[in-house]
Amino acid sequence: MVLSGAKMLENNRAKVDALNVFPVPDGDTGTNMSLTMQSAVKELSSSASNGFAEVCDLVSKGALKGARGNSGVILSQIFRGICSVLRSGKADVDTKGFAKALEAGTKVAYNAVAIPKEGTILTVVRMMSEFAVKNAGKYRDFEVFLPAIIEEGDRALAKTPELLPVLKKAGVVDSGGVGLMTIMRGFLSAIMGEEIVSEVPVDASAGSMDADFGDNSDIINMDLGDIQFAYCTEFFVINLKKSTTLADIDKLRENLMGIGDSVICIGDLEMIKVHVHTNSPGIALTYALELGELDRPKIENMLEQNRALKAKIAAEKKDQGMLAICAGEGISEIFKDLFVDRVIQGGQTMNPSASDIATAVQKINADNVFVFPNNKNIILAAEQAKNLVENRTIHVIPTKNIPQGFAAALAFSPEASAEENKTNMIHALDNVRAGGVTHAVRTTNVNGFKIKEGDIIGLDDKKILARSDGDIDEAVLNLLGKLKDDSHEVITLYYGEEITEDAARELAEKVQYAFPDCDVDYHYGGQPVYYYLLSLE
Numbered sequence: 001m002v003l004s005g006a007k008m009l010e011n012n013r014a015k016v017d018a019l020n021v022f023p024v025p026d027g028d029t030g031t032n033m034s035l036t037m038q039s040a041v042k043e044l045s046s047s048a049s050n051g052f053a054e055v056c057d058l059v060s061k062g063a064l065k066g067a068r069g070n071s072g073v074i075l076s077q078i079f080r081g082i083c084s085v086l087r088s089g090k091a092d093v094d095t096k097g098f099a100k101a102l103e104a105g106t107k108v109a110y111n112a113v114a115i116p117k118e119g120t121i122l123t124v125v126r127m128m129s130e131f132a133v134k135n136a137g138k139y140r141d142f143e144v145f146l147p148a149i150i151e152e153g154d155r156a157l158a159k160t161p162e163l164l165p166v167l168k169k170a171g172v173v174d175s176g177g178v179g180l181m182t183i184m185r186g187f188l189s190a191i192m193g194e195e196i197v198s199e200v201p202v203d204a205s206a207g208s209m210d211a212d213f214g215d216n217s218d219i220i221n222m223d224l225g226d227i228q229f230a231y232c233t234e235f236f237v238i239n240l241k242k243s244t245t246l247a248d249i250d251k252l253r254e255n256l257m258g259i260g261d262s263v264i265c266i267g268d269l270e271m272i273k274v275h276v277h278t279n280s281p282g283i284a285l286t287y288a289l290e291l292g293e294l295d296r297p298k299i300e301n302m303l304e305q306n307r308a309l310k311a312k313i314a315a316e317k318k319d320q321g322m323l324a325i326c327a328g329e330g331i332s333e334i335f336k337d338l339f340v341d342r343v344i345q346g347g348q349t350m351n352p353s354a355s356d357i358a359t360a361v362q363k364i365n366a367d368n369v370f371v372f373p374n375n376k377n378i379i380l381a382a383e384q385a386k387n388l389v390e391n392r393t394i395h396v397i398p399t400k401n402i403p404q405g406f407a408a409a410l411a412f413s414p415e416a417s418a419e420e421n422k423t424n425m426i427h428a429l430d431n432v433r434a435g436g437v438t439h440a441v442r443t444t445n446v447n448g449f450k451i452k453e454g455d456i457i458g459l460d461d462k463k464i465l466a467r468s469d470g471d472i473d474e475a476v477l478n479l480l481g482k483l484k485d486d487s488h489e490v491i492t493l494y495y496g497e498e499i500t501e502d503a504a505r506e507l508a509e510k511v512q513y514a515f516p517d518c519d520v521d522y523h524y525g526g527q528p529v530y531y532y533l534l535s536l537e
Contacts, residue, residue: 001186001187001190001191002037002040002041002044002059003041003044003190004186004187004189004190004196005037005182005183005184005186005187005190006034006037006038006040006041006183006186007186007196008182008183008185008186008189008196009030009033009034009037009179009182009183009186010034010037010038011196012030012182013030013031013033013034014030015030015178016028016029016030016033016175016178016179016182017029017030017031017175018030019172019173019174019175019178029069029071029175029176029178029179030175030179031068032068032069032070032071032072033069033071033072033075033176033179033180033183034179035066035068035072036063036066036067036068036072036073036075036076037063037066037075037183038066039062039063039065039066039067040058040059040062040063040066040079041062042062042066043058043059043061043062043065044058044059044062046058052086052087053087056083056084056086056087057083057087059079059083060076060079060080060083060084063075063076063079063080064076064080064266064267064271064273065236067273068234068298069232069234069275070176070262070264070275071121071175071176071179073112073264073266073273073275074109074112074113074120074121074122074176074264075121075176075179075180075183076273077105077108077109077111077112077266078105078106078108078109078125078180079105080105080108081101081104081105081106081107081108081109082101082102082104082105083101084101084104084108085097085100085101085104086098086101094140095132095136095137095139095140095141095142095145096136096137098132098136098142098145099129099132099133099135099136100133102125102128102129102132102133102149103129103130103132103133105125105129106122106125106126106129109121109122109125110122110126112264112266113263113264114253114256114257114263114264114265115261115263117164118163118164119159119160119161119162119163119164119167119174120160120164120174120176120177121174121176121177121179121180123156123159123160123163123174123177124153124156124157124160124174124176124177124180124181125153125180126156127152127153127155127156127159128149128150128152128153128156128184131148131149131152132145132149132152135148142191143191143192146184146187146188146191147188149184150181150184150185150188153177153180153181153184154181156177157173157174157177157178157181158173160173160174160177161173227302227303227306228261228277229260229261229262229277229278229279229302230278230279230301230302230303231277231278231279231281231299231300231301231302232262232275232277232298232299232300232302233260233274233275233276233277233278233281233284233285233297233298233299234273234274234275234276234296234297234298234299235274235285235288235294235295235296235297235298236271236272236273236274236294236295236296237267237271237272237274237288237291237292237293237294237295238270238271238292238293238294238295239292239293240269240270240271240272240291240292241291241292244269244291244292245269246268246269248290248291249265249267249268249272249291252265252272252274252287252288252290252291253265255287256274256276256278256284256287259276259278259279259280259283259284260276260277260278260279260280260284261276261277262275262276262277263275263276264276272288272291272292274288277302281299285297316365317365317366317367318365318366318367318414319366319367319368319418320366320367320368320369320370320412320414320418320421321341321342321364321365321366321368321369321370322339322340322341322342322364322369322370322371322372322409322412323340323341323342323343323344323357323360323361323364323369323370323371323372324340324342324343324344324372324374324405324409325343325344325345325346325347325352325357325371325372325373325374325375325378325382326343326345326346326347326374326402326405326527327345327346327347327350327527327528327529328347328494328496328497328525328526328527328528329524329526330494330523330524330525330526330527331402331494331525331526331527334406334523334525335405335406335409338406338409338410338412339409339412340372340409341364341366341369342360342363342364344356344357344360346373346374346375346378347374347375347527347528347529351375351377351378351381352378352381353381354381354382354384354385354387354388355385355388357371357381357382357385358385358388358389361385361389361392361394362389362390362392364392366392367391367392367393368392368393368395368418369392369393369394369395370395370397370408370412370421370422370425371385371394371395371396371397372397372399372404372405372408372409373396373397373398373399373400374399374400374401374402374404374405375400375401376400376461379396379398379400382394382396383396393418395418395422397422397425397426397429398426398429399429400434400461401434401436401461401533402434402494402525402527402533402535403432403433403434403492403533403534403535403537404428404429404432404434406432406535407425407428407429407431407432407537408425408426408428408429410428411424411425411427411428412424412425431537432535432536432537433460433483433488433535433536433537434460434461434533434534434535434536435458435459435460435465435479435480435483435533435534435536436458436459436460436530436532436533436534437456437457437458437472437475437476437479437530437531437532437534438456438457438459438529438530438531439454439455439456439457439531440452440453440454440455440456440457440467441453446463446464447463447464447465449464449467451464451467454470455467455468455469455470456468456469456470456471456472456474456475456531457475458475458476458478458479458482459479460483465478465479465482465483466478466479466481466482472499472507472531472532473506473507473510476493476507476511476531476532476534477510477511477514479534480511480514480515480534480536481514483534483536484515484518484536488518488536488537489517489518489519489537490518490519490520490521490535490536490537491511491515491518491519491520491521491534491535491536492520492521492522492523492534492535492537493507493508493511493520493521493522493523493532493533493534494522494523494524494525494527494532494533494534494535495507495522495523495524495525495531495532496525496526496527496528496529496530496531496532496533497526497527497528498531499531499532501524504522504524504532505522507522507532508520508521508522
């Protein structure tokens with residue numbers, strides 16, 4: 001489990017790093033946690049013993065020796081607590097024993113931090129351990145028990161933005177929590193005999209969070225200048241003086257809290273691990289020398305990291321960007337292929353709010369952002385978002401459907417000015433006509449049609465133009481007959497989530513036969529509600 005957890009984290013290290021949204025990361029969370037795990041793996045590899053107690057001791061020792069950064073040190077303490085329980089029990093660990101071990105890991109981790117902060121890895125491990133202790137009696141099989149613990153961990157992870165304002169502002173979950181959940185999935189892979197994957201699902205139950213919340217793009221809007229303590233300082237105290245007591249270790253922790261924050265001071269009379277953010281690293285080292293010898297000191301200038309981060313953000317900033325609102329995996333991918341910077345979910349049955357749109361715009365590192373609502377019911381919210389955005393100019397292109405959104409994106413030129421692009425995009429809307437085929441949800445008389453619930457109907461942005469008793473292809477052909485004029489040369493079908501590729505291909509062949517003067521193509525849209533979206537150009 002340790003080997004698999006370490007490999008899973010290493011494979012996903014960059015993804016965890018990308019979630020770190022604090023003004024200056026003292027190293028990166030994924031990297032720090034991975035190095036901590038790799039140290040445990042190295043310690044394991046140095047011993048030929050496979051005894052259970054020996055393995056626990058090696059993991060605990062190795063994790064502590066290699067612990068880096070806040071996240072790495074806390075992770076080492078989680079393992080320390082887990083191993084302390086497992087090594088003292090029977091060789092065969094049952095679900096109740098594992099739950100107790102996880103509970104101990106939580107307690108040790110909380111005790112290691114001078115001022116525990118919720119909304120971090122601590123919250124995630126605590127909620128998992130509480131669930132494990134409460135429910136261990138219901139499970140005998142680890143292949144069922146561990147997935148249930150992981151599911152609870154995902155729920156805890158989704159709550160971290162509500163507990164830590166900086167996470168909520170950036171629209172991400174805690175990176176340390178993601179690292180821990182990645183390790184837990186490695187544990188599960190070991191138990192299930194599965195291969196380690198390079199991608200893990202980060203937002204397993206993120207609730208209202210964006211599907212693509214797993215990035216730190218909103219760090220571009222954060223205040224990166226407020227750094228109270230400049231130096232991340234870490235070291236070990238070894239070969240402690242014979243006169244040193246446990247009370248002296250507590251005193252060291254108190255002294256460190258007086259000169260900095262993010263204080264972690266853990267260990268025993270054999271070895272002490274220290275982590276502190278301070279403006280006086282020399283004083284921190286002097287305090288430690290009163291107890292013993294220093295080993296592997298590491299001092300990082302977080303001010304310089306801050307300057308580098310600011311420079312990177314400034315270098316990456318551009319004049320213009322694009323945001324599209326749509327539903328359907330395929331539609332989203334097409335917009336991304338057209339170099340749209342960001343896509344948020346929305347459409348006929350799920351209109352995003354002005355706040356949702358403003359938040360998405362803030363995550364695009366550009367002075368001017370073109371917004372494609374792609375639905376007449378979203379245009380007003382997009383206009384209102386202009387009042388909610390700072391340091392950006394929103395240009396709403398009044399696209400009423402997906403094909404118009406594609407046309408607007410195609411009209412964008414990075415060499416043109418924002419006003420030129422806006423003019424070209426609006427003109428591009430006149431060159432496409434769109435329609436959609438769906439089903440009626442109630443019986444009614446409208447636009448000269450007697451519609452029964454369940455009928456297949458075809459419509460443009462204004463009214464119903466075609467119907468059939470249940471034949472989707474017939475409705476598409478009828479609708480195209482109403483939409484097409486002599487100027488149209490290309491017909492494109494975007495098939496929805498309920499349509500197979502074979503069915504779309506067969507329909508495209510029918511359309512080609514019916515309209516031989518046009519080029520006909522089809523693409524996967526994956527949109528809900530509409531069987532097909534139609535574009536005529």
